[in-house]
Amino acid sequence: MTATVDHAAGAPLLDPYSYDFHEDPYPYYRRLRDEAPLYHNSDLGFWALSRHADVWASFRNSTALSNKFGVSLDPASRGPHAALTMSFLAMDDPAHLRLRTLVSKGFTPRRIRELEPRVTEIANQHLDTMLELAASGETVDYVTEFAGKLPMDVISELMGVPEPDRQEIRAWADAVMHRDDGVTDVPKEAIKASINLFGYYHNMIAERRKQPSDDLTSALLEAEIDGDKLTDEEVLGFLFLMVIAGNETTTKLLANAAFWGHRNPDQLAPVYADLDRVPLWVEETLRYDTSSQILARTVEGEFRIYDTVIPDGDIVLLLPGSAHRDERVFEDADDFVIGRDIGARLLSFGSGAHFCLGAHLARMEGRVALTEMFKRIRGFAVDEDNSVRVHSSNVRGFAHLPITVELR
16 A cells, blocks of 8 residues: 555645644544555645554654654754753654653652652642532633643642742643644744743752752752763753643643543443542543644654655654554444553553653543542533634644533
8 A cells, every 4th residue: 555645635634733633633534544544745744654553663663763853743843953842752862762761860650659649639729729619500611720730730849840930830831832723833922932931940940950959850950870960951851841741731631531521421420430440531531532642753764664665854743643543453443431451552652762751640640630520529511612622733632621510
């Protein structure tokens, strides 16, 4: 089978900047898997792989498919400078391995485990506010009051950002990711927000150099392997990566879980009865409607697939959002089934050398947030007509998710 180039037939099969695609990418993905498993969009300058087997193998092929120019399709985000904002996610070995190993000295599973009681506290603080608003039967915005606050506050807690600064940090982080309809590059507002975040974290790093604390920022500055330590710029890049990769995706996970739970009440009923099933709800949400839908790679040398040679320097998009709906791998893939067997076939956190370092943090946050909410409510309903999706070239989820809540 050879590649399909779509434009002779009219509208493209895949345009990651289209609002129509953001609303529901899954019919597009099905066509890609069935008609063009290797797809070429010449206007936007990328190839795309949509079947599970191809996405999985490509995640693990870090020789022919390079991360060195970053993982975004946006032209301003791509290039040799990508590591400044995406840290080791925008590097290949050995630079990737060195930086990831040093970061792992500070960003440890133990640190994440010890954070869980504080995550529980923060979750309940935001739930207090949201459920107080909801007590009178009023509609509340689940994203504004809860899902959009918790992940960034957890990251700020990890980093050591003071509570009074966290609301502004959240606003900047949101602005970095937003895209207006049809905009195919990083907008001015996002660049300005990035500069603000860089400036804030630069000052915070300088403060920790003078006066270390017990937070992640200090731990990263102190991390050492055989005399090798992280520079201030490398610490800054990792903090920025956490904001982009760790905040936005977890916010979307929490809202996607609520939305698809609402759409599938038969699947959610057993979760209300047994909160030990919450992790299964999280896993199925990660499969069914994953936050990170599209990740870019750059061909190094050449990349052969489907009787096609993709040349050096071309962009290949990997589509985990499509891979998770591949009926070749998942039975009844378009059905939301909490408790289905997923296992190592999940690609939400990538695979291979670049497997997401924060996967355990995201899963813990999802489990804690949804468990604490379900301890306090008997039911909820989403106002779908007034729900608003985020518009991003690679992340899928909600900017606003109005709900009504029935308290326990």
